[in-house]
């Protein structure tokens with residue numbers, strides 16, 4: 522009997538380095554091709570160890586900012602993973618997405634490549650907090666990304682917010698949660714009967 526497992530793929534490229542970031546991320550992007558080549562080699566290596574013993578039910582693209590890449594870049598990785606590992610037909614394939622790096626059209630192309638779940642790094646809706654965090658997006662852009670993801674056909678959408686930022690009072694945090702509720706005025710978030 523195969524063990525059930527998930528695959529994590531790190532895409533290290535970012536538009537810039539955020540002030541608070543502890544993740545491995547780089548802004549240099551002229552090595553995307555060599556990164557892909559080495560990543561596919563690593564997939565080959567680990568598949569020789571795990572392909573017969575494990576059934577993979579999830580693939581997660583984290584970063585970095587996977588959504589900054591061309592959809593076909595992630596598509597080629599997904600194809601290679603499917604070729605080398607036992608991936609479930611209905612596998613959940615998630616991509617971390619930053620507002621400001623995707624349009625509706627680009628999100629549709631990610632879906633065509635097999636991404637079926639989106640995790641959106643909103644962090645805050647507050648203009649000052651976003652500036653402090655050196656994020657590239659605005660609160661409005663964050664809302665638009667959630668709505669575009671829904672419009673593009675995604676039905677599994679999560680959002681990240683950062684709790685306990687410097688100067689984040691209880692009142693400010695409640696405002697963030699209230700804004701999240703507004704964002705969630707989409708049919709997918711409505712209770713079903």
Ligand code: SF4
Pocket residue numbers: 534535536537538539541542543544546584585586619
């Ligand atoms: S977008 Fe995310 S991974 Fe990239 S630098 Fe900012 S916090 Fe780090």
